[in-house]
Amino acid sequence: MSSSITPFAYTLAKTQLAGQRVAFELQFSMLQNALINNHNKKIEKIADTPRSTEIEIEQLQKRAEKLIGSVPAIETFRQGNLNNMGALEAIFEEITTLFQTFNQDATVDADEVAAFEAQRDRVVEKIENLYLVSHPDLSDADVIKNLKADVDAVRSLELVVGDLTDNQEVADALSNLQTEVSIAITVTQNTVSTALDLEQKIQAEFADVESDLFELTSEEQARRETEISNLETDLGNLLRAISISFEINAGLSDALTNRLKPQVPPPGSAVNIIS
Numbered sequence: 001m002s003s004s005i006t007p008f009a010y011t012l013a014k015t016q017l018a019g020q021r022v023a024f025e026l027q028f029s030m031l032q033n034a035l036i037n038n039h040n041k042k043i044e045k046i047a048d049t050p051r052s053t054e055i056e057i058e059q060l061q062k063r064a065e066k067l068i069g070s071v072p073a074i075e076t077f078r079q080g081n082l083n084n085m086g087a088l089e090a091i092f093e094e095i096t097t098l099f100q101t102f103n104q105d106a107t108v109d110a111d112e113v114a115a116f117e118a119q120r121d122r123v124v125e126k127i128e129n130l131y132l133v134s135h136p137d138l139s140d141a142d143v144i145k146n147l148k149a150d151v152d153a154v155r156s157l158e159l160v161v162g163d164l165t166d167n168q169e170v171a172d173a174l175s176n177l178q179t180e181v182s183i184a185i186t187v188t189q190n191t192v193s194t195a196l197d198l199e200q201k202i203q204a205e206f207a208d209v210e211s212d213l214f215e216l217t218s219e220e221q222a223r224r225e226t227e228i229s230n231l232e233t234d235l236g237n238l239l240r241a242i243s244i245s246f247e248i249n250a251g252l253s254d255a256l257t258n259r260l261k262p263q264v265p266p267p268g269s270a271v272n273i274i275s
Contacts, residue, residue, distance in 0.1 A: 031242065035235060053220055060213040067206040071199060073135060078195035080133030084144055085188045087130055088181055094123045095178045099171070106164050113159045124155050138198065140191045143184035150177065 049057070101115040102108045128151055130144050154177060159167050 032239060035238065049220055053216070057213065057216055057220075060209055060216065064206060064209045064213065067202050067209065071202055074138070074195055074199050074202070077133050077135040077138060078192055078199065080131040081140060081188050081191045081195065084130050084133075085185060085192060087126060088185045088188060091123060091126045092178060092181045092185065094119070094126060095174060095181065098123055099174055102159055102167065103164070103171070108159050108161055108164060108167055110161055113161060116159050120154065120157055124151055127151050127154065135195070138191065138195055141187050143180075143187045147180060147184055150180070 098116065098119045101119050102112045104112075127147055130148060132144055132148065134140075153173070157170050157173055159170055
C-alpha cells in the first residue's frame with residue numbers, strides 16, 4: 001500500500017478555514033453585543049411614556065384624587081344634617097308639649113309656670129345640641145344657625161300667673177318658633193337629599209375617571225409590550241440570518257478546501273495496488 005503526502009494548498013486552506021471560524025465567532029459575538037445594546041436602548045426609549053400621555057395620566061390622577069377627596073366633607077355635612085333632622089322633629093314635639101303646660105284651661109297657676117320653665121329649658125337644650133355644619137358647595141339656608149340664634153329669646157320666655165290671655169305673647173312666640181322648626185325640618189330634608197345626590201354624582205364621575213385612567217394606562221402598556229415584542233422578533237431574525245449566512249459561507253469554504261485534498265483510492269482497489 002502506498003502513502004501520499006498531503007498537498008500544501010490543502011493544509012493551508014484548512015488552516016485558513018479554521019482561522020476564519022475563530023474570527024467569525026469573535027465578530028459574531030461583538031456584533032451580537034452591539035445589536036443587543038442597541039436593542040436595549042430602543043426598549044428604554046419605548047418604556048418612556050410620551051409626555052402628552054404622561055400629562056393626560058397626571059391630569060386624570062389629580063382629578064380622581066380631588067373627587068375622592070371631596071367625598072368625606074360631603075358625607076360629614078350630610079350626616080350632620082341627617083342627625084339634625086331627627087333632632088328637629090323631636091324639638092317640634094317638645095314645643096307642642098311646652099304649649100300643653102299652660103293651655104289646659106283659661107288660667108295659668110304656679111304649677112303650670114314651673115312646668116313651663118322646666119319644659120322650656122328642655123327645648124333650649126335640644127336646640128343648643130343641634131349640629132352646626134356647613135359645606136362650600138351646599139346650602140342649608142342657615143336654618144340651624146338662625147334657630148340657634150333664637151336660643152336666648154326662647155330662654156327668656158316667662159309665664160305670669162293669672163289669665164291665659166295675659167300670656168298671649170308667649171303663646172305667639174312659641175307658635176312662631178314651631179313654624180320655624182317645621183321649615184327647618186323641610187329644608188334639612190332637602191339638604192340631606194341634595195348632599196346624597198352630589199355624593200352619588202361624584203362617585204359616578206370618579207368611576208368614569210378611573211375607567212379612563214385604566215384604559216389609558218392599559219393602552220400604554222399594550223403599546224410597550226407590542227413594540228418590545230416586535231423588536232425582540234426583529235433582533236432574533238437578524239441574528240439568525242447572520243448565523244445562517246456564515247454557515248453557508250463556511251460550507252462553501254469546506255467544499256472548496258476538500259477539493260484540494262488528495263483522493264485516496266479505497267483499500268484493495270486496482271489503483272491502490274498500482275500506486
